[in-house]
Ligand SMILES: C/C(=C\COP(=O)(O)O)CCC[C@H](C)CCC[C@H](C)CCCC(C)C
């Protein structure tokens with residue numbers, strides 16, 4: 349009788365643990381997906397909205413107010429001066445306020461930097477944001493869901509994630525160049541065959557850097573746009 353009660357209690361405990369783990373897992377997955385959707389959509393929408401600004405020289409500074417204001421919001425919430433559970437749930441990995449001061453803050457600073465420095469007349473900023481928002485964002489979503497085969501030099505990253513980053517980053521970058529070129533903003537005259545080759549080179553370099561095991565040294569939201577800026581500058585501006 350004693351044994352069967354123990355077995356019963358043990359089973360009950362395991363069931364409760366299973367239910368709790370399942371609850372946590374489903375909520376964490378939800379949080380990861382929502383974070384990456386915010387990651388992809390906010391940056392791409394920000395860039396897509398640049399043509400709405402006037403041709404005045406101050407336009408780029410006005411545009412950068414959106415990411416800078418969000419940066420301030422992230423600092424205020426990251427330091428726990430104010431609490432907003434919705435913000436924390438939608439942009440952090442583990443639900444800790446201090447995480448707002450890392451990936452999300454770097455992300456909005458890169459958005460502001462690209463608006464002010466490159467704005468809509470240079471391919472460099474457009475490609476950097478396409479790779480950071482679109483490419484890096486899709487790598488996570490595809491990698492987490494379908495990335496069972498890992499990259500030999502990095503157990504955290506998968507072939508599916510990196511190939512998706514390359515393809516999506518490449519297509520979004522070309523789309524952005526086409527959009528800004530069709531609207532007459534780009535100073536360069538683009539020959540699309542050579543542009544596609546250059547964008548492929550930029551996308552490969554950004555993808556390889558994202559796949560390296562350097563995540564603890566430097567955040568992807570810095571390394572990916574930084575290496576894209578350098579490569580795009582070499583390919584398009586020298
Ligand atoms: C989730 C984000 C970064 C985390 O990166 P990672 O750790 O997943 O690598 C992105 C955070 C986005 C930010 C809080 C909100 C950005 C708003 C944007 C500047 C406004 C766009 C305006 C536009 C006109 C819709």
Ligand SMILES: Nc1ccn([C@@H]2O[C@H](COP(=O)(O)OP(=O)(O)O)[C@@H](O)[C@H]2O)c(=O)n1
Pocket residue numbers: 484487488489490491492495504505506507508509510513558559563568
């Ligand atoms: N190239 C990649 C990138 C991410 N991923 C998946 O996405 C997860 C999060 O990637 P990450 O550490 O770069 O995340 P963030 O720093 O971008 O938020 C990884 O643990 C992988 O499951 C992948 O499979 N392949």
